[in-house]
Amino acid sequence: MKAQEVFNIVANKYDLMNDVMSAGTHRYWKECMIDWLEPFVGMKIVDVAGGTGDVSTRFLKRIDGLGEAVVCDPNSAMIEYGKKKNEFANKIKWINAPAENLPFENEFFDAYLVSFGIRNFDDMKQSLKEAHRVLKVGGRFICLEFSKVQNKDLSKLYSLYSKIIPIFGKLIVGNEKPYQYLTKTIEQFPTQEKFKQIIEQSNFSNVEFRNLFNGIVAIHSGWKE
Ligand SMILES: C[S@@+](CC[C@H](N)C(=O)[O-])C[C@H]1O[C@@H](n2cnc3c(N)ncnc32)[C@H](O)[C@@H]1O
Structure with missing residues (x-):
């Protein structure tokens, strides 16, 4: 299954499914990113x-709409x-383009x-090159993504939980396949350390990461010097 098919199927239940699968914690993780x-x-x-536009909305809320989000x-x-559900829909600029070729x-x-998002990209290295290109000198790359749970017991529990996620998909979206795709891409995504190295290889400096919930997700940050 390709990323675009997945998001075509889940689009109108996307936010609801996020809340169900993460028991609402994706909201907290996004706030940590901001x-x-x-x-x-x-x-x-x-x-x-x-x-x-969930992340852009959180960003704009923090500064009372006094910034620009694309x-x-x-x-x-x-x-x-x-565009329909977002309270900052008119303030946000919406662009239809892939990360590998930013307009x-x-x-x-x-x-x-x-x-x-990054674990869905067709070409992560090309996307990081594009990220570096569009940033000002002194600009920041910041990525929130599912990562590797550090504690072994918790990791086993999390693997079990991952097997249940497609069942939620079947119940809420009517199709388990997008959520099988989701768990597969999470498993295949590099570890925190490896991803840090990939960001460094894309010419970012002072790359660091923070684990949240024992590494269920991690936030990586790097700077364009
Ligand atoms: C799991 S959603 C994340 C949406 C939002 N960032 C959030 O945190 O709620 C993943 C998004 O990645 C997008 N996507 C997939 N392939 C992409 C690519 N090559 N370039 C940019 N976005 C892509 C999908 O269309 C989808 O909207």
Whole structure:
């Protein structure tokens, strides 16, 4: 199953499924990402794989709408759903494009955000190259993604839980396949350390990561010098 088919199927139940699967904790994880970003008035961000615009909304809320957010996503179903439900829909600029080929000038943004998106990219290294290109010097790359649970017992429990996720998919979306895809991409995604190295190899400096919930998710941050 391809990423685009997955998000076409789940678009109108996307936010509900996120709440069900994570018991609402994706909201907290996204807030942690925005905390670490430290938004400022006038900040210009691109929210790549931004989907329904959840992260951009959180960013704009922090600065009372006094910044610029561009949601960039190749899936029009996700964007259309986001435009309908999003309280900052008119403030956000919605762009239909993939991470591998961003339609922006060089050195345009203060920050590049990607939340639960990078593991779906067809070409992660090309996307990181694009991230580096569109950032201003002194700009920030920040990524929230499912990662590797550190504690062995918890990791076993989490693997069991992952097997149940497609059942939620069947019940709520009417199709388990997108959620089989989800768990497969999580398993295949590199460890925190390995992903840190990949970001460094893409010319970012001062790369660091923070684990949340024992590494169920991690936030990686790097700077363009
Ligand atoms: C799990 S959703 C994340 C949405 C949002 N960032 C969030 O955290 O709620 C993943 C998004 O990645 C997008 N996506 C898939 N392949 C992509 C690519 N090559 N470039 C950019 N976005 C992509 C999908 O269309 C989908 O909207």
